Amino acid sequence: MLTVSINEEDVKLPEGATLVDAVAHLTGRELNADGTPVDGGRLGVAVAVGSAVVPRSRWAATELTGGEELEIVTAVQGG
Amino acid sequence: MTTETITQDIPALQVGGYTLQNRLIMGTGGITDLEALEKALVASGTTLTTVAMRRYSPDTKTSVFSMLERLGIDILPNTAGCYTVKDTVLTAELAREALETDLIKVEVIADEHTLLPDVIETLEATEQLADRGFIPMVYTIDDPATALRLENAGAAAVMPLGAPIGTGLGILNPHNIELIASRANVPVVLDAGIGAASEAAQAMELGCDAVLVASAVTRAQKPTAMAQATRRAVEAGYLSRSAGRIPRREHAQASSAFEGLINPVEELT
Structure with missing residues (x-):
């Protein structure tokens, strides 16, 4: 297991986990390798690792090693 | 003439590469009841609605996002809560990635009490965001x-405030708003401060191209009714502006002719 921080909370993920796994873990939705939800529709979330946005197209190729600080955001009411 | 016919007379507005179909942009803050929000959005006729970007929490989920998608309303993410250029650019990048839109409402505030914009940071953020497409x-x-x-820094639309966010004080400096609208080469959207529908009409009469309303609708006692009123006010204001108002005069000007008046009756004593 490895530990990463997601939205300032420590989360344990299996070795070899990628950003797809991290997003699936947080949202509770099953994701395709390209980061789209298996149940269709749009996910509406974005990921930053250490203040740099990682586009969804690179989630699967971004393997986590532990200790990373992830921000996962979505749209909420506002403005 | 039906309302539908009048609405068709109001052309869409081009904002950069984006076509804004309805000139009333709505906000989604200030209301907890999502069902009531949905009714208000539908009543407003809006085609573009703002959201904020926040950390994903299993509680909030993506309910607003799903709702706007279902209603076919385009999403205008904002950078509300940002104080610096760096935070603003990162929030905008996250919004573009999450919501798949190049539209961004740039909102860089100076402090949380007045929520007034920090124009120095706003200017720099605008330039960087325009450069990033x-x-x-x-x-x-x-x-x-x-x-x-x-505008020169790359704003696709400028959105001056009528009054501070959420105050409902209306348009505090109509002269400045009119001046901004008359000199701008990009669309001007009156943003913030509106408290009632008449003020949305006033904004359009002053020459604004569109109006953004959040609290005035979402915090009204009857949000759906205020949404409908504001929709009609924006239409009325647009038509009134394009109809060309009469000049202001010092003294009265009769609209009934004086010729052919009967002789005044002698006063009884």
């Missing part, structure tokens, strides 16, 4: 010089 719609102070600077 965004369509920046920029919340700003009601200052004509600043509006022009933002």
